[in-house]
Amino acid sequence: MSGERSGRPVRHGIAAGNRDAIRTANATNADAPHDEAVDPALRNAPLGHATGHPDEYTPEVLYAVPRAPQRAALGLLSLPFTGVDVWTAYELTWLDRQGKPQVALATLDIPVDSPSLIESKSMKLYLGSFAQSRFAGVTEVTALIERDVSHAVGAPVGVALRGPAAFGAQAIRELDGESLDDLPIVCDTYDVQPAFLSAGGDTVVETLTTRLYRSVCPVTAQPDIASIQLTYRGPRIEREGLLRYLVSYRRHAAFHEHCVERIFVEVMARCRCLELTVLARFTRRGGLDINPFRTNAGAGKPDNVRTARQ
Helix, strand or coil: CCCEECCEECCCCCCHHHHHHCEECCCCCECCCHHHHCCHHHHHCCCCCCCCCCCCCCHHHCEEEECHHHHHHCCCCCCCCEEEEEEEEEEEEEECCCCCEEEEEEEEEEECCCCEEECHHHHHHHHHCCCCCECCCHHHHHHHHHHHHHHHHCCCCEEEEECHHHHHHCCECCCCCEECCCCCCCCCCCCCCHHHCCEEEEEEEEEEEEEEEEEECCCCCCEEEEEEEEEEEEEEECHHHHHHHHHCCCCCECCHHHHHHHHHHHHHHHHCCCEEEEEEEECCECCEEEEEEEECCCCCCCCCCECCCC
């Protein structure tokens, strides 16, 4: 690969001997105020701090957050689900060999069994750093992102870039399923309350959705808004309780991926599901949306079609 930066060679990926360049941090799953809930190491992440915005290729800004502490807090000794975290990047741009700007939509598939996830602001900074570097084309840019992010999370990451010719084919579609949002419930609990969950009766198969989900960033306390879809087979889940449970995340401080895994674990346990699939489509921030998907039903990765709010 042969990118250029101000006439100097660009670092393509991160050398094995330079692994410390990708920093790691732990995030704490808690409903406490965000300044108390964050592990001190995470306070060194770009998120929540004033930073520069490099516009020449800089893979060192990627900041990896281990998944293990959050999963240990859920009592997970092994993963009870498969899945993927699907990121969509809407603002990727770089220069071609003649210095002309190029643009693309990027999709990144980070596997659920990767040791780490990526802190979102660091991903924004990393992708933004392509802006003033020159590359031979889409193939080179794709390979760089795949290499750098795979190295950061510790597992192979799938990357696909779509150029302007494909922009017109991008669809908008709401999540399939029966919406819970018009249920006449009283909500007065905004810290996660699994006791709201219950199920009983005959085994059913159904898909339920809500657009009312909100949690908060564990570093900045900024709101994270999502549409949630649950597909399950098992005793019929009591709908009012499920909606109250999902609304109770409203002040919960955790990353998107951690929230979805907690939802999966608690719905499985409390509702005695035989099979469960959880998909969350979070609204974008910094030109990125993150869409965690978890299943034990053998379901394939859903199409990456954004909702109206994304």
